[in-house]
Amino acid sequence: MIKKAIAVVVGFIIIQFIVKILHSLELFKYVYNHTPGPCRIVPGQGIGYEDMETLPNGLTLITSGIVMPTASPKVHAYHKKHNRRGRIYLFDFNQPDKGIEELTIVGDQFNQSDFGPHGISLWKDNKDKVTVMVVNHDSTGDTLEKFVFMAKDKQLKHVHTYRDPSIHFVNDVAMDSENSFYFTNYAYYKSGFLHLLETIIPLAYGNLMYYDGKAYHKQYDGFITTNGLMLSRDQKYLYMAEPVTKKFYTFTRQKNGTVKRYQEFNVKTAIDNPTLDKDGNVLLGAHPIVWQILAHLDDPENPAPSQVIKLHMKDGVVTKMTEVLSDDGHMLSGSTVASLYKDAMLVGTVQHKLLYCEVRWMD
Structure with missing residues (x-):
């Protein structure tokens, strides 16, 4: 009798878990097509345009050629077929018809042949010097790479490589000065199967870190797939996306860089990288149907829906x-980020194309 009762309970738990997984995969969800105006694909040779950030003058730096540590054999085959190479591209919103142009990376200590750029952050000082921080997945592990953007020469000068045990499986970075920054560790496991289990169960192994220029400090842990980061324009708030739980977090910032949770908002879609519009509102690239983005990440030939969400912000x-x-x-498959400048928008993807839209209507 006791054994039967235990079997019933265990069976119920298993069924409940399976139903939960099936629901989270959004198997029966459908998306409808709409854009804020005429859109067109931007010509280019990159594979994916995963993250981007736009300067006040309309110049936009874009990462391309990401190689996730969890990439499947099909992804590696796709990369080989299309001659994947890690690049940082430049797009000028003031001259959209020029398309994208690859920035030349200079610096003897940087190996561009082993470059897998992911998240990106820009810091502009009061003398107009632009410092660039890029998440890099190379063959030795994860690093954060610092560059100086030389716009006239269309170059990135490599300045420093950050390595540390706390830089484990990084997704994004947000600079709060030339020498300090926040970053997210997306997950723990880098094996494709173990990472899938970590995501599906799910296991809360993601964290939020801060480097103050001298030491690394854990801000929060216990997240499920910590993802994109962005500071508010006044730097009072730090924004973070968590795609598996579909939550958008706001943290308040202290003078020493530490953060405290302020708001947790359910966006009801798998959000990726945030950017800001001129008014400080947040734009997010998102994945509206989970099972399709998982299939796309396993095999880039499988299409996945794209979505851009705008969060209207007031005081964080x-x-x-x-x-x-x-x-x-x-x-457009697998949108990860969108950047708005005046009446135009650029949308990037994890391993597909780059989309440019004229914005004629937007709430």
Whole structure:
């Protein structure tokens, strides 16, 4: 009798777990296509345009050629077929018809042949010097690479490589000065199968870190796939996306760089990288159907829907949410980031194309 009762309970728990997984994969969800205006694909030779950030003058730096530690054999084959190479591209919103241009990386201590750029952050000082921080997945592990952007020469001068045990499986970075920054460790396991289990169960092994220029400090842990980061324009708040739970976090910042949780907002879609518009509102690239983005990450030939979400912000709090763009994956697969400048928007993807849209209507 006791054995039967235990079997029933165990069976119920297993069924409940399976139902939960099936629900989280969004198997029966459908997306409808709409854009904020006419859109077109930007020509280019890159594989994916995973993250980007736009300077006040409209110049946008874009990472391309990401190689995740969890990449499947199909992804590696796709990269080989298309001659993947890690690049940082430049796009000028003031001259959109020029498309993208690869920035030359200079510096004897940097190995560009082993470059897998992911998240990116820009810091502009009061003398207009632009420092660039890039998350790098290379063959030796994860690093954070610092460059100086030389716009006239269209070059990135490599300055420093950050290595530390706390830089484990990094997704994104957000600079709060030339020499200090926040970063997210996305997960713990780098094996494809173990990483999948960590995501599906899920296991809360992600964390948020801060480097103050001298030492690394853990701010929070216990997250499930900590992802994109962005500081508010006044630097009072730090924003973070968590795609598996579909949550958007706001943290308040202290003078020493430490952060405290302020708001936790359910966006109800798998959000990726945040950027800011001119008014300080947040734009997010997102994945509206989970099972399709998982299939796309396993095999880039499988299309996945794209989505751009706008979060209206006031004093670090989300006051309203609108959908800016939605596509079923045939025009654009696996959107990860969107950047808005004046009346135009650029949308990047994890391993597909780059989309430029004229913005004629947006709430």
